[in-house]
């Protein structure tokens with residue numbers, strides 16, 4: 001006998017989470033639960049507004065149709081919508097015991113505002129010190145000074161930066177000018193500094209600061225190709241598609257000598273713990289970008305280790321089937 005349930009959930013966000021110039025007040029998504037015999041598998045489907053091409057309503061229609069067909073004994077193809085394909089493929093992988101349990105719960109701490117908050121977190125961080133700082137939200141000069149300050153204060157720190165394509169070539173140069181050349185090698189990479197890929201490539205060549213592709217992975221003409229200055233790709237499974245597609249992208253990056261960083265699309269704690277398992281499995285040598293749980297006010301079903309946030313159980317969710 002097969003059972004399939006789909007739950008809809010909503011979690012209030014911390015005040016002040018802004019995505020693509022829009023305030024995100026709540027995070028909304030679906031959970032799918034598949035059961036067959038004694039086996040059970042869960043998956044999360046939560047398209048990210050401003051980043052996902054599909055809406056939650058579209059994903060919900062696709063997930064419900066898939067879940068009904070599966071429950072009735074079929075073997076339906078995964079939906080095309082990336083968030084739906086990802087969540088359903090995770091539920092199937094858990095059901096068939098194909099998603100290893102070991103997880104990488106280290107996360108590169110994310111700093112979107114005050115660098116002082118980062119100091120305390122980094123002091124307490126064991127092992128490799130890697131943090132991610134959002135840039136491009138303020139003046140490029142301020143960003144440059146913050147980066148300098150952090151790298152100067154913490155000698156074993158490596159920084160990942162993310163500009164989300166905010167800069168013109170001129171602004172990107174203004175930023176680089178403020179970062180002491182001796183610290184530039186400790187910028188592990190900056191994600192998508194400029195509006196176009198060519199401008200970002202030129203920035204890497206001119207400044208010696210390595211770059212990473214994130215938004216570019218969702219563009220039709222993108223290929224995984226080794227290029228000077230391109231150090232990493234950021235793979236966000238909710239925006240990518242099935243677990244199979246995620247594995248293919250990680251393998252394509254590794255084959256070109258490019259670092260693959262498994263990263264959050266602001267999933268709930270259930271989705272984040274699965275991403276931590278995917279990272280431990282597919283990218284064991286790379287710290288994943290998963291420090292987004294604290295943007296939310298609650299966890300869902302499965303807890304992230306040591307998080308103090310309250311955890312909602314499935315009894316508090318609306319079943320849709």
Ligand SMILES: O=C(O)CCC(=O)C1=CC=C[C@@H](O)[C@@H]1C(=O)O
Nearest residue numbers: 132164263264265266289290291
């Ligand atoms: O990559 C990380 O370390 C955390 C996730 C993260 O930074 C992001 C997740 C989702 C949307 C964006 O605001 C941002 C990104 O652009 O990478």
Ligand SMILES: [Mg+2]
Nearest residue numbers: 162191214234
């Ligand atoms: Mg990014």
